Each structure stands twice: as C-alpha cells, then as structure tokens.
Amino acid sequence: MTALLYVILAIVIAVAIWQVASILNLKSVIATNKDNNTQGILFAVFGVLFYGFMIFCFVKYSPILLPESASVEGEKYDTLYLITMLLILFVQAVTQFLLFFFAFKYRGKKGSKALFYADSHKLEMIWTIIPTVVLAGLVLYGLTVWNDVMDSSDAENPLIVEVYAKQFQWEARYAGADNELGRANVRNIKGINTMGVDMTDKNAIDDIPVRELHLPKGRKVIFKFRSQDVLHSAFMPHFRAQMNCVPGMVTEFSFTPKMTTEEMRANEATIAKVEGINKIRAEKGEDPYEFDYLLLCNKICGSSHYNMQMKIIVEEEADFNNWLNNQKTIAQVIN
C-alpha cells in the first residue's frame, strides 16, 4: 500500500516538473546564441567547482586513508602507488582543464565560424608515443614489484601459516615444529577437527590450530589459503596483501611484517586516524577504539560477509615464539 503511495508521489513530482516546464516555454528546443553563452560559462564554473571539490576531498579525506605499509614488501607497493597517483593527478588536472576551458572559450557565437581542422599527423604521433613510453615505464616498474611480491621462493626459513575460510569465520593453522602443514581435506571435517586435517599424516601432528593470527616481526610469512564452502578473499589492507580462498585448491601469498601492533599504534598517521574515529564514537556514546591489524573477507560470500574478520597481532619474534609454544597442537586438541 505504501509502495503505491510512493509511486503516486513519483508521478506527482513528474507532473509538477511538467507544469514547471510548460511555464518555461516548450517551444525552445535548439540552443540559441544566449544558451551557448550561458552553458559555456556554466562549464567554466563547473570546472572550477570540480577542481575545488577534488582538492577538498584530498584535504578532508586524506586522514582516513590507510597508514604506511606494515610489511616490507608493501613499501614497494606504496612507492609504485605514489608514482602512479602523481601521474594520474597530473594528467587529470591537465586534460580536465583543457576540456572545460575549451567548452567555455569556444562556446558558440553568432557569426563566428569553426576552424576546419581534420587531422594532424604530428599531434596524433605525440599523443600515441608519449602515453606509450610512459606506460611502458609504468608496466616495467609494476611488473618488477609484482614479481617481488608474488615470488617467495628465495625466502629463508619462512613461517608457514594456513588461513582457512568458511561462512563466516576465519581460522588458522601453524605448521608447527617441522614447519610443514599436514594434509587436509573437507572430507576429514569431524567434530573439533574443523579444518579437515588428515590426522594420519605425520606432518599434521604438530600443527597448531588457532582463532587469532599472530605474526612475528621481520620474518617472512607464507600464507596458504583454503576455503571450505564458497569463495572468500583474505584481505589484510595494512600489509598490502590479498588473495582469494578457493574451495578445492590452495592459494598462496607472502609478506614480511615490519611493524608490531604496538609500533603501528604509535605511528603518527594511525594516531590521527584513531583520534578521528574515537571522536565519532564518543559522539555516539560508544567505547573508544584501539587500533588492531585485521584480516577481512573481500569476496561476496553470503549474508554475514560484512562481518567476517579475524584480528592479527604482530609482535617481536621472541614474544611470538612464546605465544606459539603456549598453544595446543592439533593432536592435543583432538585427543
């Protein structure tokens, strides 16, 4: 019933617009000299507002952006990102200026005639070759970073961690003393063996299942991702890390944490961001927030997709080892 009211409301608005339009003389259909003038000026105004709005957004919203990378590999990401962004902003600023300026400057005037200018080989060459050269540089640089980030084959003594996704929860498993994960398959899921670890595999005995991810600072971590039901994506934005979790296969990503949770909390950008957040929370009467690294799901996975998260704690290697040694192995948990 209310739906009908909304439909009627929309119709009423449309009729109102029509009435206004009738007053505005419907016979006017083709731009006149006056229209050309007004609309040309409006493009200039719009151009100015557009630049103002862009600058406003950069000033106002910069504090909400992610702080510097918390992983070693992410530093390369940040540099590449910065260079790409500067390039984008430069091109954006120049081309949009030309567009709005020309729309203003060459607005139609009675009696003036356009320049017949159909082609220029030279100009075409310029704006084919310059983008080609710039892009070639960007591609080469991008691919070096990509290869560095994706290739973990030369890591010395990396920590192997399995991250396991299911609707709507994360779990994790450390490889234990042998640093080798035991085999696993969803067909082995039973009772508290929620990740389907194959307990007949000797590599599995010392594996350590956890519900909170701890990572050592300064040591390469190789993540092995699995999912038991639908696609999920393990997204760790502070580390510039993301990989899909795909049922039926194991995917991989790796990085080296470089700042402990405590260090990141003391980071200037983080402090500013947390302050901003806590101001908002205080207004709503909510408890203050303390920064933590997060693993979130970034592939649509069902109704609680928006609340599928796991806390990540980065600590000094000694603290990490200490923590890990206090966790039960899967054999202890199950038996």
Add this chain to the structure above:
Amino acid sequence: MSDHHHKETFITKYVFSTDHKMISKQYLVTGIFMGVIGVFMSMLFRLQIAWPDKSFSIIEAFLGHHQDGGVMSPDIYLAIVTIHGTIMVFFVLTAGLSGTFSNLLIPLQIGARDMASGFLNMVSYWLFFLSSVIMVISLFVEAGPAAAGWTIYPPLSALPQAIPGSGMGMTLWLISMAIFIASSLLGSLNYIVTVLNLRTVGMKMTRLPLTIWAFFVTAIIGVVSFPVLLSAALLLIFDRSFGTSFYLSDIFIQGEVLHYQGGSPVLFEHLFWFLGHPEVYIVLLPALGITSEIISTNSRKPIFGYRAMIGSIIAIAFLSTIVWGHHMFVSGMNPFLGSVFTFTTLLIAIPSAVKAFNYITTLWKGNLQMNPAMLFSIGLVSTFISGGLTGLVLGDSALDINVHDTYFVIAHFHLVMGVSAIYGMFAGVYHWFPKMYGRMMNKTLGYWHFWITAIAAYGVFFPMHFIGLAGLPRRYYANTAFPLFDDVADINIVITLFAIMGGAAQLIFLANFFISIYKGKKAEQNPWKSNTLEWTTPVEHVHGNWPGEIPHVHRWAYDYSKPGLEHDFVSQNTPLFDGEEPS
C-alpha cells in the same frame, strides 16, 4: 518503396514490427523501464549504506518480507546489489543503448531500407523483452532474487545453502541471461551483416560515420564473447541441477560434505570475464561513437583524427578480448599470467588516450552549439578521463592487490563505463529524439537534467575512491562491524545524498521524454544541421526510410565549416564541388 505496400495492422506496426525504427523505440522504452528499476534499487541500497541502523518506510513498502521494520535484511541487500548490476550492465547499457541506437542508426546512416533481416531483428527484440520479463519476475521469488553479485561466482551462486538467492532466483537469472544472450547474438549478427552488405552507393567503410564504426565493432565483440558467457552459464546450470562438477570441488557446507570433486571456480571466472571485460567495451564503444558524432556536429568541426578514431576503436576491441585476467589478479591464478594481463591491460590506455585527446582537439577552435546532447557528450569525455585514469591503478597487478574489490573499483568502473555510457545514451536520446518521434525534446529541462546529474555523478563517485583507499571492501551490508571504518560513515551519507539527487534528476528526463513524445515541438528535417544521411529522410517515418531513391554518398560525414562555403555543413549526399578532393 511504393510497391512494398502490404497492409499494416496495429499488431504488425507497434508490436511485432520488423521496421528497425520501431524496434529501436521498443528497445529504448524497455531499456528506460529497466533503468528505472535499476536506479531505484541503487537508491534503496544507498539508504542502507548511509544509515544502516535507521528504518525507512520506503524500504518497508517495497521489500515485503525481506525487511524488518523498515530495515532490509543482509540477504536482500546483496540481492539488490546483484540485480542493480545485472540490470544496468546488460538490460540498460547493452540492450537499451546498443539495441536502440544500432537499430535506429545503422540503416539510416549507411543508407539502407532496413536491417538485413527484419524478422531476426524482431525476434531479437522479443527475446530481449522475454528475458526482461523473466528478470523482473525473479524479483518476486519467495527466497529473493539472485544474490551472488552480478558476476555470479560459484560456489555461492551454485548452492542455495550458501545464500537463499541461489535457489529459484538464480535459476531465473540464468534462464533470463541465456535468452538475453540469444537476443544479443541475433542483433549483433544482423548489425554486422547490414553494415557489410547494405551500404548505399559511395558509402565506403572509410566514409562511415564513427557511430556506425562503433556499433559495427561492438557487434563483433559481442559475437566473439557472448557465446562464452552462455557456455559458462550452461555449465553452471549443469552444476546446479544435474550434479556435475565443472566449478565445484571439496565443499563442506551446513554440516555436510557435498559430492562435487575436481571442478574449479577459477574456470568460471575465466569464462565469465572472457565476456565480462569485453562487455565493458560493448557498453562503452557505442557511447563513444555517439559522442564522436554529437561533438563533431555541435562543434561545427570535423571530428579530429577520423582515421585514428577508427584505429583506436579497432585496437580497443582487439585488446578488450585479451585482458580479462585483470579481474583475477588475486584469484589464485599463476602470477606469471597476471604479468601478461597487466601488460595487455595497460596497452588499452593508449588508444583510450588517443580518443580522449581527439575529442578535446575537436572542441578546440570550434563554434560549440550547447544543445543538451552536446552537454552530455562533453560530460562523457570528462567522466571517461576521470574514470579511465584510475584504471592505471587497477590494471597494474601489483597495485590491484590492495584495492581489488574495494570501493575504489566501484568508483572507477562507475565513472568510466557506468556514468560515461549513460551520458552517451542520454546524449543519443536528446540528439536523435526528433528522428525517432518526429518531435523535439525541451532544452531547458535538458539543461537542468544535465547539470544536476553531472554534479550528482561526481558527488557520488569521486569521494568513493577515498573509501576504497581506506580499505573498505565492496558489497558490505554495513560497516558497523568494524570500528576501523567508523570514519567513512560521514562520506557515505554525503554520497547517498548526492545519489538521491542524481536519481531525482532522472525524473526530469522521464517527464521530458514521455511528454515530448506527445506534446513536443514538431521537428524540422535536419534540426542540428548535421551531415549524416538519417537527416535526409522525411520526419514522418516511412517504411523503407526514403520515399524515393536511396541517396548516393559522395563524401565523409564530417565536412563541417569547410572553408569557402556559405553553409557550415555539407550533407554526405552532396556531390563534390568543382576541384574538391574526394575523401
């Protein structure tokens, strides 16, 4: 065509018509209807994103048992997002845009009596109509419509246990899309054959207006890539209904192990994006073609670099079929493959840059006639640049890692293909309305429509980049589970307000469109003083387009403001003047 005089009934003229002009109007009106649904859905989910804890009577009114006291359920949120994407991409911007203007302009601008096969053309429209009806029906399924995202990645889309929308809703989605693809293929084949075979005397390929080049190449991309989506959908139907394991393997859900073994969702992603990425250009190229025509006409200048424009259309089309993997950098596919796709993807920036620069140069020293169509065309160039540039971030595998599937992506593709293509569509409607309905649309309403839409579009999508860069994933029902994202709540409110403003502005368009059909000022034969052949046909539609002989073509479409002539336009059928070089 006086010998072509079989009697037309109401049914053959307005319903099962084989006349391309009528079919084009049918596509447009159906597209607008679907567009209203698609935009309305975006209003609903924007309300949810901005005020996740508030209740709205509009949500209570429209969402039935999918809401509780005016707050939508997470499942229906995902469903609305899914259907918004599906409808806008396929039903509005593929069928509504390409279907309307390819049908209207191909025969008229190349000088043909009709499409190569009027019957197939009619079948194409009615299949599209049928698929639209099925898609709309799917909205009323008990468990809700498809909810796995418009990309319908399995296993989510395959298992009703995973999300309720993957039951009957998904079945209808797949049936609707299969029919849609059949419709699109029939249409595309017809366009290709018509352009190749039915051009009038003198209409060389190198004299075709850029609109036709765009429609022609778009049709080729469609024929190459849509069948692959059909296969992907068929295999998904097999997995869902007949227990095969093309995409599924090792699944444990709701306490039981499913029998599937050996399939891979990554296979689906490859097949989907083999269409999905070219689809971006299927949507965008017609809009760019329309813009080329309108910018040239209203600048009273030849389009700058005609041959480069054709070259870049072909280059974009070719490259578009070998870049799909850039949607899959973090899907688990081999990183080396990622490198290859980064390379091909960034190559696309080159022809795109050429196009943008050529548009800007066409404006330079023009005599710009600021008709509503022209405003939307200039708007398109602006959003095409703004949105296209961030493609440098997303197309670069290394940089994609941290913005993949965040709001940054949403901002990017909405600007570069959503807003741009819809601007192209509006431009086309304002420009060719007199050709379709024999009347003119009101320009004042057109100006209001453009400026409010332009402000709203940037107001919505520019700040959205920052939300993405703050790390917020897309398709979240609410951000309330993460204190980390408390500081984007304000931006989301701003965005929603702009979205409502933009949505409301479309009412101006609807009023202008429908009322002008009946009450608009009667059009002259060539209101925009344009060179192309469609303006040599009579205002009142005749079957066969030209009452007498089809005009012969002697020149390209862009002889505007030619030096030494009295008028600033020369129709394509004007014979060469003394001493003039043929184009």
